Structure formats: C-alpha cells, structure tokens
Amino acid sequence: MSAVRNFVSQGRKIVAIGRNFSEHAKELNNPVPKSPFFFLKPTSSYLVSGGNVEIPKGCDVHHEIELCVVVGKEARDLRASDAFDYVAGERLLTFCLSIFLMQAKGYALGIDMTARNLQAEAKKKGLPWSMAKGFDTFTPIRYVMHVPDLCLVVVIPLLISLLLRDVYCFDIDVTSPSSLLDNVLKQQGNTSDMIFNIPTLLEFVTSIMRLEPGDLLMTGTPAGVGPIQPGQTITAGLKVGSSETDLMQVRFGIVERKGEARL
DSSP, X not given: OHHHHTXXXXXXXXXXXXXXXXXXXXXXXXXXXXXXXXXXXOGGGEEETTOEEEEOXXXXXXXXXXXXXXXXXOBSSOOGGGGGGGBSEEEEEEEETTTEEEEEEEEEEEEOOEEHHHHXXXXXXXOOSHHHHOSTTOEXXXXXXXXXXXXXXXXXXXXXXXXXXXXXXXXXXXXSTTTTTTOEEEEEEEGGGBSSOHHHHHHHHHTTSOXXXXXXXXXXXXXXXXXXXXXXXXXXXXXXXXOSSOSEEEEEEEEEOSSOOOO
C-alpha cells in the first residue's frame, strides 16, 4: 500500500490518455478518436501541490486539467467490469441515494502541462511528444481519497467537475472582465462527457502494458486549454455531484525555468 500512498515518489509510470473529450479534440483541430490512445510521461515531471510550475524559455506552455486514477494493485488484461477493483482506495459501505452502494477510491487531480509549440512540431514530423510533455514540474498533482466509484459511471451523470482557475498575481487590471474577482474560469469538465470512461480506459491500457501499484492514469482533459505565464497562479478544484464546494483544491505558482533547455 506504500507505493499507492506515495505514488509520486514510488510510482513507475504516468499513462496519459489523449483526446478523451470531443470538444477538446475539436478545439485543437484534431479528429475525435474512435478508440483510446495514450502517451507516457516521466514520473520526474511530478510537482506536488504548492510548488511552482517552471516555464522553459521558448516554450508556449498550456494547462490541461485532468482527473487521474491511482492504480492500487498489479493489473494486466483487465475486463472493464472488474476495473474499479484495481483503483487504489478503501471500501466504504455507504448508501448513495438509498439505492446504490459506493466505494471510496483513490484518485488524483492533475494538470498535464504541455509545451504546445513543441508538440505541434513533433506532430508535423511524426515524432513522440515526450519533450513537449516531459519537462520537470509538468505534472502538477494532488492525491484525493473518498471519491465514490458511483460518480464515475453513467448511472448518475454529471457528478464530478474539474475546474481550472487562472488567478493573476499582479495588480488588478480594470479593463479585464475578471478584474473584480481576479479570477477567470478556464476549464470545466465532467466525467459524463468522457468519450471513454475509466473502466474502458483501464481495460484498454492493461491489454497493452501491465499497470503496477502507484502508477497513474491521466484520463484526458476537457475543452478550454490555454497558455500560462510566469507570475500567474493556477488553482484547480474537484467537485462531486451537485456540491457547490470543492472536495479539494490544488494551487501552483508559475515561474520562469532557470537554465536553457536545448530545444
């Protein structure tokens, strides 16, 4: 269980799903996939809540908010119907709406930072996205427990929301529409809008590679991705159901990376 609780330091891989929200695929002029696809990110890119995202010189870095799944035990060739048994967490015998049993599981709230200009170049050349996705601090993350599995299936849609707020740290600009609140909502997504749900993703990935305790599955980002700049602060939140308050929040500063990346 230690690898799960300490997945940032002990997890062996980050599996990131691409284009799992149709509107996000469309906003970047990408085709909507007919089957899942994924790429890998290095675990050295993890950044725990409260740290600073580093922007390398010459990089147009975009935020991509994602619900993430922490793997609880070794998984290979899973069936979708068994997938939630392999998500980290503890069982809670709690009645939901007096009808359904739900389990508390281990999920994380993450941001897939992407050097969009490097990704665009890689796409043109047919090269992997490793450089665009793999810089240090490019996977800001926070682990969260007690998100019910029930909220991640179609039985009751629209139960989990992901919010990305871009909070400007410099003086309020009265010409900005957000100046009175100093807070601009950038992304808001929902698990019910996923093209492929979490069990389907786990079934697909484990048909190709073994997932191990502490591994992370990033499930895709909704529409609204956009650039970030040094001096800004990102706040991301996770809501369950119709709750008006976040189950949890993460906050990260944004700074310029010291040193030159050999781009």
